Amino acid sequence: MSENKIIAVLKDNVWTNNPILIQILGICSTLAVTNLLSNTLIMTIGVALVTAFSSFTLSAINNLIPRKVRMIVQTMVIAFYVIIVDILLRAYAPEVSKNLGPYVGLIITNCIIMGRAEAYAQANPPLLSFWDGLTSGLGYMAVLMLIAVVREFLGFGTLFGVQILPLEFAAGGNNWTIMVMAPSAFFLVGILLWISKTKMLKDSTQGGKK
Amino acid sequence: MNKNSLIYTVIFSFIATFVLVFPLALANEATKPIVEQNRKLSDANGILTALGISYSVSDTDNILKLFADLDKFTLDGNKKLTQVSNQQLEQARKSGSPIFQIYYRTVVNQETRWAGTFIGPALWGNITLAIGVNSEVSQFKGLQVLAQVETPGLGARIGEPWFYNQFNGQAIPASGILRYKAGDGTGDQNYNDDVVDGVTGATLTTNGVRDLVNKSIADLKSILSGAVQ
Numbered sequence: 340m341s342e343n344k345i346i347a348v349l350k351d352n353v354w355t356n357n358p359i360l361i362q363i364l365g366i367c368s369t370l371a372v373t374n375l376l377s378n379t380l381i382m383t384i385g386v387a388l389v390t391a392f393s394s395f396t397l398s399a400i401n402n403l404i405p406r407k408v409r410m411i412v413q414t415m416v417i418a419f420y421v422i423i424v425d426i427l428l429r430a431y432a433p434e435v436s437k438n439l440g441p442y443v444g445l446i447i448t449n450c451i452i453m454g455r456a457e458a459y460a461q462a463n464p465p466l467l468s469f470w471d472g473l474t475s476g477l478g479y480m481a482v483l484m485l486i487a488v489v490r491e492f493l494g495f496g497t498l499f500g501v502q503i504l505p506l507e508f509a510a511g512g513n514n515w516t517i518m519v520m521a522p523s524a525f526f527l528v529g530i531l532l533w534i535s536k537t538k539m540l541k542d543s544t545q546g547g548k549k
Numbered sequence: 550m551n552k553n554s555l556i557y558t559v560i561f562s563f564i565a566t567f568v569l570v571f572p573l574a575l576a577n578e579a580t581k582p583i584v585e586q587n588r589k590l591s592d593a594n595g596i597l598t599a600l601g602i603s604y605s606v607s608d609t610d611n612i613l614k615l616f617a618d619l620d621k622f623t624l625d626g627n628k629k630l631t632q633v634s635n636q637q638l639e640q641a642r643k644s645g646s647p648i649f650q651i652y653y654r655t656v657v658n659q660e661t662r663w664a665g666t667f668i669g670p671a672l673w674g675n676i677t678l679a680i681g682v683n684s685e686v687s688q689f690k691g692l693q694v695l696a697q698v699e700t701p702g703l704g705a706r707i708g709e710p711w712f713y714n715q716f717n718g719q720a721i722p723a724s725g726i727l728r729y730k731a732g733d734g735t736g737d738q739n740y741n742d743d744v745v746d747g748v749t750g751a752t753l754t755t756n757g758v759r760d761l762v763n764k765s766i767a768d769l770k771s772i773l774s775g776a777v778q
Contacts, residue, residue, distance in 0.1 A: 374703070400565075405558040412565055419569040423576060430580035433587040438705065441673070441698050519703060520750050 345470060352474035359482040359528065360535045364450040369483055369528060370521040372442055376499045379487040380480075381435055382442055387476020389420045390452045394460040394472035396420075401461055413456045414447070421446045451475055486527045494518030589613065592666075592679075595693035596653050599664040599681030601717065620654040630772060652772065662690050663773060667765040671757025674698040676707070678761060682721065686770045692716035692762070704754030711736040715745045725766045729759050 358364045365386070372382045393416045397404075404412050425443045428436040436443065446452070455475050460468040491497055493515040496504030517523045550557050590609055593616035597604055604615055621638065622630040630652060641648050653664045664681035676697040681690035694708040706712060715736045721727070722743040730737070732746025747755035 371700070403552075403561065405552050405561055407553065407558055408562055411562070415565060415569050419573060422573050426573070426576050426580055430583040430587070433584075433591065437591075437696075437708070516750050 344467065348467065348471050349474045349477075352471065353478040353481060355539070357478045357482060357535070358451045358454070358475050359479060360532055362451075362454065364454050365479055366528070368442070368445065368449055369486065370524040372439075373483050373487040373524050373527075374490045374494055374519050376484065376487045376491050378439060378442070379483050381439060382446070383476065383480035383483050385421075385424050385443060385446050386449055386451065386479055387473055389417065389424060389446055390455055390472035390476045391469050392420050392472070393417045393452055394455050395465045395469035397456045398460040398463060398465040398468035410453075413453060417452050417456070418447050451479055482528075482531065485531065486524055489527055490518045490523055494523075592616075592695060595679035595695045596664050596666070596681075598693050599679040599691040600653065600655050600662050601657060601681060601690040602655065618655075622652045622654065623648050624650060624772070628772070660684075663769065664690070665765070665769065666695060667761055667768070669757060669761030669764065671697065671699055671761075672704055672751070672753040673700070676754075676757060676761065678758070678765070680716075680762065680765050680769070682766070682769055684773060686725075686766060686773060687721050689716040689719045689721060699754045700751065704748060704751040706748045706751065707754060707758055712746070712748065719745060721766055725770060726763050727759070727766070729755050 352358070356362065359366070359369060368382065368386075372378050393413075396416050397413055400412075421444065424446070425436070428439070428443060452472075455468075455472050459471045463471065488498065491499075492503065496502060496514055515523070590612060593612050594606070596619070597612065597615055600619075602615060604612055606612075617635055621633050621635070623633050625631045633648065633651070638648055638651070651665070655662055661684040662681055663684060664679060666677055666679050668675050668677050670676075674697075676699070677695040679691075679693040679695055681692070682688065683690060692713045694713065697705060697708060699705045699707065718740045719727075720741050720743070724743075726743070728744045729747035730744050731749055735746075737744060737746045747759070
């Protein structure tokens with residue numbers, strides 16, 4: 340695993356091939372959990388760890404999996420790690436588990452995990468697949484946290500539950516209720532897509548001129 | 550062996566399922582006592598807070614002791630309250646038929662208070678509330694959300710202090726029907742009217758809480774007046 344490859348995978352997953360901005364995967368959870376930073380952080384850490392470990396496992400046993408049951412095995416491995424996360428949260432962080440409600444279980448349905456297993460882990464060694472899964476999760480985390488900062492700030496006037504804007508902001512009804520609700524994430528993802536695409540196009544054009 | 554043969558596929562699927570499911574079963578069994586203890590603590594916290602009893606959150610032994618000291622009742626065949634001991638409840642739980650509908654009684658500052666847990670539907674699933682009232686059912690002593698699966702950041706805000714603190718001392722109107730108005734996220738501070746703030750943007754969750762609270766008041770009124778339903 341060369342250093343160049345490690346950096347290339349990191350850059351690819353966080354920026355040039357970001358799961359949300361480029362691959363448009365994991366949009367459901369982007370809409371659902373990004374109105375509070377604390378929930379977003381825990382959810383995205385869960386996704387990053389599950390993606391990393393399931394990619395590692397699937398890459399390690401790739402040569403043993405019969406083609407006919409490939410996707411079933413992938414789903415089972417992903418479900419295994421998600422349930423482990425769920426069990427650990429229920430036992431050691433009951434409050435977090437209570438706050439996230441059904442969302443931990445729904446990590447199984449996150450397209451990024453299956454996407455990386457299919458697109459990368461099948462054709463690459465376990466450690467590199469682990470790194471690919473982890474960095475895909477980081478790319479997902481970066482975008483979701485960015486959206487969550489805007490939504491929590493404008494929706495509640497807080498960041499990580501700490502009051503930033505004066506209490507009168509929410510009490511006076513000046514907060515943006517739309518930011519608390521799922522549709523606002525659509526607008527924010529759209530704006531982020533627009534900005535990142537423009538930047539990428541600009542970079543590639545400038546790179547071409549050189 | 551041919552990797553795509555039927556026998557290989559069946560054997561692989563069997564082994565893969567066993568290898569993945571067995572550790573999960575082990576992890577579930579290993580953490581069961583901790584999860585059970587968390588649940589007990591959460592329930593005890595909920596009931597004690599609903600009864601308006603003050604305690605230190607960090608002192609778990611004291612919380613469990615305070616909870617154990619509460620008088621507990623269940624309904625007999627005639628829907629009359631019958632006192633049950635902690636041993637009877639534990640025995641029923643161990644025998645596989647736990648008693649779910651329990652009412653708790655305590656005396657705080659010479660005032661008799663009652664609490665119970667109530668389950669009802671909201672937007673995504675059932676919510677479980679611990680509701681505490683005085684013996685005349687004319688005033689709430691507290692409300693806690695014991696379980697819910699509502700949208701995090703929206704409906705799940707019923708579990709936040711600004712929402713449930715509205716019920717600490719809130720008057721219960723003679724009609725037994727509490728109204729909910731669009732709130733500003735800080736909670737209604739007037740405890741003598743018949744209105745509390747709902748969660749803005751989570752109307753269906755608020756409606757679920759409204760219906761459950763109003764039904765619970767009716768139940769408590771009926772049970773505590775000794776009426777046979």
